[in-house]
């Protein structure tokens with residue numbers, strides 16, 4: 476792999492260099508690909524935390540982080556919030572619930588906006604997780620708001636996906652989006668101090684009874700993030716996943732690598748097409764004149780591709 | 782090229798008074814102006830503000846202070862930014878700050894201070910200009 480002085484600085488724990496690299500990953504700018512080729516790619520456990528707005532994801536991440544810090548583990552957190560499709564701006568407010576970890580050198584929190592990425596997760600998030608991994612952070616937590624396709628996309632970016640629900644947050648099991656239960660590796664009913672939490676957990680178990688058993692059944696856990704209740708049990712489940720006795724994580728990593736190569740290829744092809752304006756116009760003229768077809772022109776352009 | 786990336790602003794409420802409505806209104810206005818706003822909440826110390834700003838790699842820090850502690854908080858933030866080699870981050874603030882103090886703070890390196898009632902478009906306009914200048918300087 477390549478060499479880049481920043482790779483060593485990140486491995487040694489330089490937070491400024493790491494922060495700058497995260498920005499480059501997010502912007503897809505400059506020489507980030509060189510840096511990504513130079514860093515150590517470890518096997519930090521990537522934990523995705525998703526769920527409807529306000530169910531307590533950030534509070535839960537903060538409580539988990541407290542438990543992990545007690546075990547002296549360094550925790551990296553990527554908190555993703557949606558960008559406004561109209562202004563491009565974003566309000567990134569997850570840090571408010573994690574403020575107890577500000578100033579702790581063993582925790583690195585970065586807020587990211589989706590910036591219009593399809594599926595709710597920018598490609599920069601994958602690279603950002605790599606960078607935190609290289610900085611010695613393990614686990615790396617990725618929090619996303621479960622809207623649109625984001626909760627399915629998170630499953631690809633993470634080794635383990637935790638779907639967080641809360642009583643009365645519109646999380647009625649009957650109305651649950653298709654595929655959501657299938658996608659999660661762990662189900663958490665948070666706000667267990669509130670009415671309806673146990674009923675929601677029971678309904679989830681019943682729904683799991685009905686589905687095909689082609690994947691391991693996700694455990695259903697109850698937590699009260701604000702009182703740090705149920706956090707140890709969740710930690711245990713996540714640690715068990717990280718040990719990867721059944722090889723599920725290893726499989727997930729290969730799937731993720733494949734998806735990333737595919738995405739990188741599409742980006743290059745996109746780039747190529749964007750840069751061929753004149754040829755495309757000429758091809759369009761020939762097709763319009765009945766002298767050629769789209770398939771023939773695409774074939775000719777592909778012959779030209781490097 | 783990098784000019785196209787959204788401006789990142791950290792908004793913090795410093796001091797001990799317990800409400801942050803004003804800071805939240807400003808944060809929402811910045812979002813509507815197209816900025817990515819990292820909101821950090823109440824009672825932030827200079828150390829917390831700078832640590833968060835480094836992790837978030839923001840272009841701008843905006844601090845809201847109403848407790849009268851501006852003459853300790855702003856200088857300390859500036860000092861920490863310089864210590865951490867993050868002097869390029871633009872610092873601005875809002876609150877009730879007497880003109881004499883405002884002059885002194887600007888001389889120290891605070892970019893701008895906005896009194897209550899300043900139109901929010903003036904704040905975002907100033908930030909856009911200032912970050913444009915800093916980013917142009919970096920790539921030059």
Ligand SMILES: Nc1nc2c(ncn2[C@@H]2O[C@H](COP(=O)(O)OP(=O)(O)OP(=O)(O)O)[C@@H](O)[C@H]2O)c(=O)[nH]1
Pocket residue numbers: 527528529530531532533534535569572620665666667668669698699700701702
């Ligand atoms: N009663 C109760 N309230 C909780 C619990 N966990 C979180 N909350 C509260 O729920 C509210 C939302 O918490 P967050 O952690 O910000 O929720 P979130 O899912 O991260 O929210 P978004 O990021 O905005 O989608 C806050 O007021 C929390 O204090 C819990 O276990 N019990």
Ligand SMILES: [Mg+2]
Pocket residue numbers: 532533534568569618
């Ligand atoms: Mg949150």
